[in-house]
Amino acid sequence: VPAPSVFPAWPRPGSGCSRGFxxxxxxxxxxxKEDGVKWMQLEHRGPYFVPPYEPLPEDxxxxxxxxxxxxxxxxxxxxxxxxxxxxxxxTSKEIFQNNFFHDWRKVLSLGKSSWMLISPRLCFSDGYxxxxxxxxxxxKLKEEANKIQEEYGYCIxxxxxxxxxxxxxxxxxxFRGRGEHPKMGMLKKRIMPEDVIINCSRDSKIPEPxxxxxxxxxxxxxxxTWLASWTENIQxxxxxxxxxxSSKLKGEKDWQKYEVARRLKGVVHKIRAQYRKDWKSKEIxxxxxxxxxxxxxxxxxxxxxEKEEGETADTVGCxxxxxxxxxxxxxxxxxxxxxxxxxxxxxxxxxxxxVSVEKPVFQNLKLFMKNKDPTDDLFDQLTTNFxxxxxxxxxxxxxxxxxxxxxxxxxxxEQLKALTNPEDSVAGKLLSYNRAxxxxxxxxxxxxxxxxxxxxxxxxxxxxIEAKKKQVEExxxxxxxxxxxxxxTKDPKAxxxxxxxxxxxxxxxxxxxxxxxxxxxxxxxxxxxLGTSKLNYLDPRISVAWCKKFGIPIEKIYNKTQREKFAWxxxxxxxxxxx
DNA sequence: AACAGTACTTAGCAGGCGCTGC
DNA sequence: GCAGCGCCTGCTAAGTACTGTT
Numbered sequence: 001v002p003a004p005s006v007f008p009a010w011p012r013p014g015s016g017c018s019r020g021f022x023x024x025x026x027x028x029x030x031x032x033k034e035d036g037v038k039w040m041q042l043e044h045r046g047p048y049f050v051p052p053y054e055p056l057p058e059d060x061x062x063x064x065x066x067x068x069x070x071x072x073x074x075x076x077x078x079x080x081x082x083x084x085x086x087x088x089x090x091t092s093k094e095i096f097q098n099n100f101f102h103d104w105r106k107v108l109s110l111g112k113s114s115w116m117l118i119s120p121r122l123c124f125s126d127g128y129x130x131x132x133x134x135x136x137x138x139x140k141l142k143e144e145a146n147k148i149q150e151e152y153g154y155c156i157x158x159x160x161x162x163x164x165x166x167x168x169x170x171x172x173x174x175f176r177g178r179g180e181h182p183k184m185g186m187l188k189k190r191i192m193p194e195d196v197i198i199n200c201s202r203d204s205k206i207p208e209p210x211x212x213x214x215x216x217x218x219x220x221x222x223x224x225t226w227l228a229s230w231t232e233n234i235q236x237x238x239x240x241x242x243x244x245x246s247s248k249l250k251g252e253k254d255w256q257k258y259e260v261a262r263r264l265k266g267v268v269h270k271i272r273a274q275y276r277k278d279w280k281s282k283e284i285x286x287x288x289x290x291x292x293x294x295x296x297x298x299x300x301x302x303x304x305x306e307k308e309e310g311e312t313a314d315t316v317g318c319x320x321x322x323x324x325x326x327x328x329x330x331x332x333x334x335x336x337x338x339x340x341x342x343x344x345x346x347x348x349x350x351x352x353x354x355v356s357v358e359k360p361v362f363q364n365l366k367l368f369m370k371n372k373d374p375t376d377d378l379f380d381q382l383t384t385n386f387x388x389x390x391x392x393x394x395x396x397x398x399x400x401x402x403x404x405x406x407x408x409x410x411x412x413x414e415q416l417k418a419l420t421n422p423e424d425s426v427a428g429k430l431l432s433y434n435r436a437x438x439x440x441x442x443x444x445x446x447x448x449x450x451x452x453x454x455x456x457x458x459x460x461x462x463x464x465i466e467a468k469k470k471q472v473e474e475x476x477x478x479x480x481x482x483x484x485x486x487x488x489t490k491d492p493k494a495x496x497x498x499x500x501x502x503x504x505x506x507x508x509x510x511x512x513x514x515x516x517x518x519x520x521x522x523x524x525x526x527x528x529x530l531g532t533s534k535l536n537y538l539d540p541r542i543s544v545a546w547c548k549k550f551g552i553p554i555e556k557i558y559n560k561t562q563r564e565k566f567a568w569x570x571x572x573x574x575x576x577x578x579x
Numbered sequence: 580a581a582c583a584g585t586a587c588t589t590a591g592c593a594g595g596c597g598c599t600g601c
Numbered sequence: 602g603c604a605g606c607g608c609c610t611g612c613t614a615a616g617t618a619c620t621g622t623t
Contacts (some may be wrong), residue, residue, distance in 0.1 A: 346616055536589055
């Protein structure tokens with residue numbers, strides 16, 4: 001989708017300032033590119049290749065049937081991949097072990113069938129593991145990393161030096177899928193220059209492959225944004241080297257995404273009316289589309305593309321929901337027409353929710369489930385493609401995922417409006433911000449595992465609060481005492497003392513309030529991940545405007561990386577920005 | 580219409596770094 | 602100066618969406 005023509009020149013419409021943010025003038029004054037063209041100039045060094053495997057010292061051994069065994073270099077390398085993961089739950093899973101042994105046997109010199117029978121845990125001596133866990137000297141490592149970053153971490157795009165996101169090829173290792181992945185434990189091959197396609201501009205300095213090697217291909221395609229790509233061997237899919245989110249290219253795309261979501265705001269009422277009408281359609285297909293869209297809109301479900309069976313973990317989104325993933329309750333907990341959702345979504349994160357839906361939705365669901373097996377598709381006539389075609393027809397650029405962006409951002413804006421108290425302290429306002437952010441994270445089902453140290457650190461915080469309470473009480477006593485003394489003596493010195501004690505009390509009370517806020521925030525946040533919504537769903541201009549309106553420093557909301565990513569929004573949004 | 584292929588965004592986790600409190 | 606812990610960053614898997622081919 002080309003950027004809508006209504007877009008003002010980034011970062012600020014008609015500001016009269018020819019110096020954009022970062023003080024670069026020309027960056028914002030480039031002529032428009034043709035449709036689909038992403039750049040005119042692209043120059044870079046190609047990917048950084050992870051160094052080759054270094055064999056283990058002689059005294060570190062691998063044991064087979066109780067006896068130390070010398071492995072070939074390739075075999076040994078793969079053994080270290082496994083050894084590094086011994087502490088992880090992965091290695092106890094049968095699928096992981098089977099996949100690993102299957103791939104390892106292919107390079108193994110022994111070729112004995114008994115390999116399959118050994119418990120892999122027994123194969124690695126303590127000395128071996130100890131060596132694996134050892135760390136190399138740090139200062140030197142860091143220096144080296146900086147050098148590599150300088151050399152490979154940037155490219156020139158249309159005359160500007162831009163940071164690259166991932167400029168290193170992925171190192172070889174054992175594939176770690178999420179959830180019950182059928183391919184977990186398979187060997188991820190080392191990427192060689194011969195696997196890599198380079199993309200750059202024809203007239204640029206074309207990157208040199210490492211000595212003695214060749215690129216798979218060098219191409220000059222300015223309709224795509226990637227600098228290099230290769231095909232990984234586990235799922236046979238492409239991997240790319242692309243720009244960092246701080247780059248102009250990515251920033252503009254991000255901005256555009258939120259502009260599409262803002263346009264949805266204008267037509268969403270019409271769309272909602274339409275899908276309600278479609279619940280009564282004669283066509284089952286249309287009804288299914290309308291019910292699915294209702295879920296996507298109301299519950300912020302993902303679209304749910306079809307997946308190849310057996311190739312990935314069994315997860316679903318809206319269009320791929322199966323009968324077994326929902327339960328219907330005519331009545332539940334005093335609510336009518338309740339749908340109980342229970343399924344694994346992206347990254348095998350569980351979605352569990354009980355929702356009271358409108359009656360026609362409930363009736364339609366009953367109809368869709370009639371005479372079906374639990375493993376049958378709920379929306380058997382529906383594909384994401386069909387749904388998106390319909391959405392495109394309703395609004396230019398509209399797809400299923402836009403609803404997530406729209407609902408997330410509008411929720412943040414509404415929650416901020418509802419929760420922020422101008423009288424609050426900065427800490428209090430930040431709690432409100434986090435709560436608004438949290439409402440979105442809950443809507444989008446962004447979960448995290450409870451941190452291992454959560455209970456302990458919570459206890460520590462509680463103890464701090466108790467201690468502070470005591471201090472406050474003592475300070476109150478002190479104030480009282482001082483006041484009495486002043487009443488008796490009328491001594492100006494005693495008056496000064498009263499003021500001093502009052503100030504101390506005030507300070508302590510503020511500290512206590514801050515601690516209480518902290519504890520509340522922590523507790524409410526233990527299983528919710530705020531980062532994903534902040535980074536991908538919330539129009540940053542809403543947050544920037546909020547900060548400006550309430551005098552909150554932007555650093556309290558966005559860390560350095562985030563400020564770089566959202567530089568466009570920080571430069572652009574005033575306090576009166578409305579999503 | 581099904582399907583494979585491609586390009587891009589979105590996602591949680593691990594490990595390291597730097598800050599805080601002693 | 603040091604330990605513990607929380608935040609940040611890098612990593613890469615896993616989605617969405619669209620295109621071209623049959």
